[in-house]
Amino acid sequence: MALPTHMQALTFGGKEKIVLSTVPTPQVIRPEDVIVKVACAAICGSDLHPFHGREGGIGKNCTTGHEFVGTVVALGNNVKSHRIGDRVASPFTTNCGGCFYCTIGATCRCSHEQAGGFGWVDDEQMLLPEKDRKANALQGAHAEFVRVPLADATCVKVPDSITDEEAILLGDILSTAFFAAENGDVGPGKAVVVVGCGPVGLLSILAAQQLGASKVWAVDSIPDRLAMAASFGAETLNFKACDVLATVRAGTEGRGADVALELVGTSQALRLGFDCIRPGGTLSSIGVNTDAAFPFSPQEAYGKQLTFKCGRCPARQFMEKLMPQLAASPPEARPPYTRVFTHRMHLHEGVEGYRLFNNREAIKVLLSCA
Ligand SMILES: [Zn+2]
Ligand SMILES: [Zn+2]
The missing domain is CATH 3.90.180.10 (Medium-chain alcohol dehydrogenases, catalytic domain)
Structure with a gap:
């Protein structure tokens, strides 16, 4: 032609x-x-x-x-x-x-x-x-x-x-969602926090479920996005209206989640993900973060037994x-x-x-x- x-x-x-x-x-x-x-x-x-x-x-x-x-x-x-x-x-x-x-x-x-x-x-x-x-x-x-x-x-x-x-x-973005979940070592029985319910975050909820997660919390503040996250089966947490950390801890016998998937690209979101996971948990970061330093210290990472993964899918x-x-x-x-x-x-x-x-x-x- x-x-x-x-x-x-x-x-x-x-x-x-x-x-x-x-x-x-x-x-x-x-x-x-x-x-x-x-x-x-x-x-x-x-x-x-x-x-x-x-x-x-x-x-x-x-x-x-x-x-x-x-x-x-x-x-x-x-x-x-x-x-x-x-x-x-x-x-x-x-x-x-x-x-x-x-x-x-x-x-x-x-x-x-x-x-x-x-x-x-x-x-x-x-x-x-x-x-x-x-x-x-x-x-x-x-x-x-x-x-x-x-x-x-x-x-x-x-x-x-x-x-x-x-x-x-x-x-x-669907490949990226699975990359995020696999980097987070999501598997059967895992409790997962998804920070950010934009398109990749929403698909990450579904990816985590496909990989066997037993519980997914979805964090955002935009009503449409939280509503879709809820319809996908996540428990939604509006970070402007509730205490995300307290809710996640209450749902995990006080430990924190096994995995946090961070899909925003800000240090605030990355820090929230870090705070939400238990010692020995995994923080998987997909958001493009242009800050010069991590929002947690080497000492905190050590104390958390942190596994951290990030990057482009x-x-x-x-x-x-x-x-x-x-x-x-x-x-x-x-x-x-x-x-x-x-x-x-x-x-x-x-x-x-x-x-x-x-x-x-x-x-x-x-x-x-x-
Ligand atoms: Zn794209
Ligand atoms: Zn090549």
């Missing part, structure tokens, strides 16, 4: 400004590339970091977004595992499949020069034509088309029984595991993951989608891009 020369995309227009723009349609640049016609894309909490113009952010006119599913419409000469017409999902970063990190499953830390995050081209690189940019400076997926480098190792073919919405969640690795599991279960038996999409709209309404999401009026926004 001949691609149109131009397409619609959401682009970064400067601090807290997203613009619906007409931009050139991406082309195959390297032989490992595919071009995906985006069926739908989602707005993620990670999109809000550059949106707020935080340091090291993206350049003006860069297309935003990294959560998408779609169909392969063009491919480079070296692409072996995908064909035109394949329905594919992708993690939020590209990876080569062959380097040290990919081989040990840390696909999010791939060392290949083309490994990068979608929707992340800085101001300097934006001045160059796309083919002359650094190989890991990738445009985003809030668009009608997106170029995916290293497509053999990055894209995952989506089984027919997996919906577009499920495939998008697997590419980032190797989503490609988790997709490979979770997608067949999900595909094997009948749709009516699947956990209600896609309920986190509270707002569904068209790419053309993406500016409003960002507004709703940034104001926390939406839990998660799905954009149909066709």
Whole structure:
């Protein structure tokens, strides 16, 4: 199929400004590339970091977004595992499949020069034509088309029984939720505190339950989010209205929880997670924290017998595991993951989608891009 020369995309227009723009349609640049016609894309909490113009952010006119599913419409000469017409999902970063990190499953830390995050081209690189940019400076997926480098190792073919919405969640936040829970060593009989009920926190409740947690407390203060957490089976704790620590201790014979999953990215949330766990417990932190120091001391960590894990989810690795599991279960038996999409709209309404999401009026926004 001949691609149109131009397409619609959401682009970064400067601090807290997203613009619906007409931009050139991406082309195959390297032989490992595919071009995906985006069926739908989602707005993620990670999109809000550059949106707020935080340091090291993206350049003006860069297309935003990294959560998408779609169909392969063009491919480079070296692409072996995908064909035109394949329905594919992708993690939020590209990876080569062959380097040290990919081989040990840390696909999010791939060392290949083309490994990068979608929707992340800085101001300097934006001045160059796309083919002359650094190989890991990738445009985003809030668009009608997106170029995916290293497509053999990055894209995952989506089984027919997996919906577009499920495939998008697997590419980032559902995989991240399972990563958080696995890092927290959640298992049968564990008492778990989830700090932060944004989309990843809500899915972490379901992930913890899938892994056998006997009890999940969910901490937030936003009524819609607490209501969804409750509907997922968590005991909700509004930290503005109750004593979280006292409640968790009361429910664990005074010890504290076995696990805290922290999904906010602030030191206040991390400290609450630390305080909520018992000695010998595990603190799993997924929120992107830009502070310079931990909110607990080495002495406190020692006294707590602390196990602490953090970092970015190797989503490609988790997709490979979770997608067949999900595909094997009948749709009516699947956990209600896609309920986190509270707002569904068209790419053309993406500016409003960002507004709703940034104001926390939406839990998660799905954009149909066709
Ligand atoms: Zn994301
Ligand atoms: Zn690699």
